[in-house]
Amino acid sequence: MVKKYLMTPGPTPVPAAVACAQAADMISHRGREFHELFQYVSTTLREFIGTTREVYLLTGSGTSAMEAAVANVMSPGEKALVVRSGHFGNRWAEILKAYGVMVRAVDVEWGRAVNPKLVAERLAEDTAGEIRAVFVTFVDTSTGVVQNIEEIGGIVAETNALLVVDAVSGLGAMDYRMDEWNVDVTLSASQKSFMAPPGIAFISMSSKAWKVCERAKCPRYYLDLRKYRQWAEKFETPCTPAVSTLRALGKSLELMMEEGLANIYSRHEKMARATRAAVTALALRLFPLNPANVLTIIRPPDEIGADELRDHIARNYGVTLGGGQAQLKNRVVRIAHMGSVGPFDVITAISALEGALADKGFVVELGAGVAAAEEIFKET
Ligand SMILES: *Cc1c(COP(=O)(O)O)cnc(C)c1O
Numbered sequence: 001m002v003k004k005y006l007m008t009p010g011p012t013p014v015p016a017a018v019a020c021a022q023a024a025d026m027i028s029h030r031g032r033e034f035h036e037l038f039q040y041v042s043t044t045l046r047e048f049i050g051t052t053r054e055v056y057l058l059t060g061s062g063t064s065a066m067e068a069a070v071a072n073v074m075s076p077g078e079k080a081l082v083v084r085s086g087h088f089g090n091r092w093a094e095i096l097k098a099y100g101v102m103v104r105a106v107d108v109e110w111g112r113a114v115n116p117k118l119v120a121e122r123l124a125e126d127t128a129g130e131i132r133a134v135f136v137t138f139v140d141t142s143t144g145v146v147q148n149i150e151e152i153g154g155i156v157a158e159t160n161a162l163l164v165v166d167a168v169s170g171l172g173a174m175d176y177r178m179d180e181w182n183v184d185v186t187l188s189a190s191q192k193s194f195m196a197p198p199g200i201a202f203i204s205m206s207s208k209a210w211k212v213c214e215r216a217k218c219p220r221y222y223l224d225l226r227k228y229r230q231w232a233e234k235f236e237t238p239c240t241p242a243v244s245t246l247r248a249l250g251k252s253l254e255l256m257m258e259e260g261l262a263n264i265y266s267r268h269e270k271m272a273r274a275t276r277a278a279v280t281a282l283a284l285r286l287f288p289l290n291p292a293n294v295l296t297i298i299r300p301p302d303e304i305g306a307d308e309l310r311d312h313i314a315r316n317y318g319v320t321l322g323g324g325q326a327q328l329k330n331r332v333v334r335i336a337h338m339g340s341v342g343p344f345d346v347i348t349a350i351s352a353l354e355g356a357l358a359d360k361g362f363v364v365e366l367g368a369g370v371a372a373a374e375e376i377f378k379e380t
Contacts, residue, residue, distance in 0.1 A: 002315070002316070002317070002318035003318050004318045004320065005318055005319045005320065005345070005349070005352075006320050007319055007320060007321050007322075007335055007336050007337075007345065007348075007349050008320055008321065008322040008334070008336055009141045009192065009295045009322050009334055009338065010141070010168075010169070010189075010191050010192040010198075010336070011191040011192075011197065011198050012192055012193070012336060012338055012339035012340065012341075013340045013341070013345075014196060014197055014248070014252075014340070015195055015252070015255065015340050017255065018195055018196055018248045018251045018255070019197075020251075021247045021248050021250065022197065022244040022245065022247055022248040023244075024244075024247055026243060027243060029236065029240050029241055029243055030236060035234070035235035035236070036235075037246060037247065037250050038057065038232075038235040038236065038237075040250055040253070041057065041246060041249055041250050042054065042055045042056070042057060042202075042232070042235075044253040044257060045204075045253070046204070047257075047261065048171055048172050048176065048256075048261065049171065049178045049186050049188075049204050050176055050177035050178045050179055050180060051178040051186070051204050052179060053179075053204045053206060054204065054229065054232055055202050055203070055204045056202060056203050056204070056225060056228040056229070057200055057201075057202050057237055057241060057246065058200070058202065058203065058223065059200060059201075059239070059240075059241045059242045059245075060199075060200075060201050061189060061191070061198055061201060062166070062168035062188065062189035062191075062192075063095075064201050064223065065168075065187035065188070065189065065201035065202065065203045066091065066092065066095055066166055066168075066187060067223060068187070068201075068203055068220075068223035069135075069164050069166075069185045069187055070092075070095050070096055070099050070101065070164075070218065071099060071216075071218040071219070071220040071223050071224075072205070072209075072213045072218070072220060072223070072224070072225045073132075073162055073164065073185060073205075073209055073212045073216055074096065074099060074101045074133060074216055074218050075101075075215075075216050075217035075218060076099060076100030076101065076217060076218060077100060077102065078101055078102065078130075078132045079101070079102045079103075079104055079126075079130045079131045080096050080101050080102070080103060080104065080131065080132060080134070080135055081104045081105070081106065081119065081122055081123070081131045081133070081134045081135070081161070082096065082103055082104070082105050082106070082134075082135045083105075083106050083108060083119065083134070083135065083136045083137070083147065083152075084106065084107045084108060085110075085113075085114060085136075085137055085140045085143065085145060086108075086110050086137065086140035086141075086142040086143040086145070086326075087140065087141075087142030087143075087325040087326045088137045088141060088166055088168075088169075089108070089135075089136075089137050089140055091166075092135040092137070093105060093135075096135070099218045099219075100218075101218075104122065104131065106118050106119060106122060110142070110143045110327065111143050111145060111287050111288045111289055112288075112289050112290065113145050113146065113289070113290040114136075114147060114148075114152075116148055116151040116152045116155055119134060119152055119155055119156070120155045123155065123156070123158075123159050123161065129159070129160055129161075131159075131161050132160075132161055132162065132212070133161050133162040133163070133212075134152070134156050134161055134162070134163050134164065135164045135166075136149065136152055136163065136164070136165050136166070137165070137169075138166065138167040138169065138170040138171065138174075138176065139167075139169040139170035139174070139292040139294055139295075140169075141168075141169040141294075141295065141334075142325040142328060143287065143288055143297065143328075144287060144288040144291050144292055144295050144296065144334065145288045145289070145290045145291065145292060146170060146174065146290055146291070146292035149163075149165055149176070149181050149183060150177070150180075150181040153181035153183050154182060156184075157182035162184040162185065162206075162208060162209050162212060163182065163184050163185070164185040165178075165183050165185065165187075166187060167186050167187065167188045168187065168188050168189045168192060168201075169192055169193075169292070169294055169295075169338070170193070170292055170293075170294055171188040171192075171193060172192070172193030172256070172264070172339070173192075173193035173264065173265065173268040173293060173294050173338050173339065174265060174268060174292065174294065175261075178204060178206075179206075183206070184205065184206040184208050185203065185206070186203070186204050187201065187202065187203040187204075188201070188202060189201040189202070190248070190249045190252075192294070192338055193268075193294060193338045193339045194249060194253070194256070194339065195255070195256075195339040195340045196245060196249040196251075196252045197245050197248055198245070199242040199245035200242055200245045200246055200249050205225065213225060214226075222239070224238075267341075267342075268294060268337065268338065268341075269293050270376060270377070270379075271293070271337035271341055271342075271343075271345075271346055272291065272292070272293035272294070272337060274343065274372075274373040274374075274376035275296040275335055275337055275349070275350070275373065276291065276296055277372040277376050278346070278369035278370065278372045278373040279296060279298050279350070279353075279369065280372070281368045281369050281372035282350075282353065282354065282357070282364055282369040284298045284299070284300065284301075284353075285298065285299040286299075287299055287328075287332050293337075294336065294337065294338035295322070295335060295337060295338060296335045296337065297332050297333070297334050297335075298332060298333050298335070299331065299332055300332075300333060300357075301357075301362060304360055304362075305330050306323065306324055306330050306331055306333050307323055307324075307329075307330045309333060309356055309357075309360065310323055310333050312356045312359065312360065313352050316356065316359070317352035317355060319348060319349055319352040321333050321335055321336075321349065322335070322336060333353075335349050343373070343374075343377045346373050347373055347374070350369040350370050350373055351369075351370050353369065354366050354367070354368070354369050
């Protein structure tokens with residue numbers, strides 16, 4: 001048996017206490033115990049989102065909340081500006097098209113952050129105000145890049161357009177301030193930095209977005225946020241939610257509040273810095289130019305396919321790493337450090353990487369990456 005270590009950018013490792021919380025007795029989603037859980041989860045999530053607005057809980061993966069965002073603030077035939085920053089930026093465009101929205105794109109070279117000025121220019125060109133919303137990805141997990149939401153928010157706030165942010169990756173691990181940054185819609189999900197199993201997504205909207213929601217004409221039923229708003233008054237959801245996953249999320253939020261937001265963010269910053277230092281010490285190339293603190297994406301040596309390396313690591317070392325998506329398929333390896341991660345997770349991943357590179361005949365100084373990571377962890 002090879003002991004397993006999960007280091008993919010979602011789902012992420014679930015702490016035992018969180019896994020156990022899921023196994024508790026089933027409860028009615030129309031009862032008092034559920035109301036308390038609902039209240040705790042939705043109010044605690046506000047702290048991570050940085051909003052005073054209500055947070056609505058959906059049953060589905062992160063993409064369900066992306067779809068909810070589109071269906072609730074857009075009408076068919078309207079125009080939206082999408083920052084296509086990677087695989088998940090493309091997903092915004094696909095969902096919008098599926099709902100009959102006309103997509104205008106700011107295409108960003110994969111691995112780079114968008115220059116917010118490009119968004120400003122596109123909005124300025126739109127003198128008729130036809131662009132109703134700007135869709136962005138906080139951390140595009142396919143490229144490992146973090147976008148400057150604060151600056152984009154300041155630009156969009158000057159217009160009548162809404163700013164919609166997919167924060168599935170990054171939220172809960174990196175500082176995020178929906179209200180302060182003028183974000184109109186923020187969404188995320190349970191299975192990344194929130195250390196819970198997949199199954200719950202959540203979304204919050206500004207009053208500017210709610211006004212648009214009232215007259216938006218995209219068809220919606222299961223994801224109609226007006227219904228969620230009504231039911232939230234009684235601390236319930238319109239239909240049966242994934243009660244067990246919600247219990248798990250409640251537990252992880254308790255753990256996260258115990259650690260404290262500032263500590264969580266600095267821990268992720270340290271994990272990221274250590275991982276980057278380690279792969280740099282191994283002479284591996286980092287993929288993104290503006291790396292986020294939740295994952296490190298590397299380009300293995302050209303002679304070895306990324307998927308072959310990943311597969312070797314999984315089979316022989318038990319460490320599951322993420323592969324490249326879309327145009328990066330078989331070109332990169334993604335090492336996640338989001339959620340329930342500490343120094344020894346990073347060291348494990350780096351050590352496996354060193355071993356596998358050596359197995360494949362590359363000259364690596366065993367321990368060089370681990371030592372570089374340890375230097376970072378030693379800092380106080
Ligand atoms: C994981 C992820 C999603 C959602 O994916 P699901 O599989 O639907 O949960 C969306 N956006 C980003 C940036 C992600 O990393």
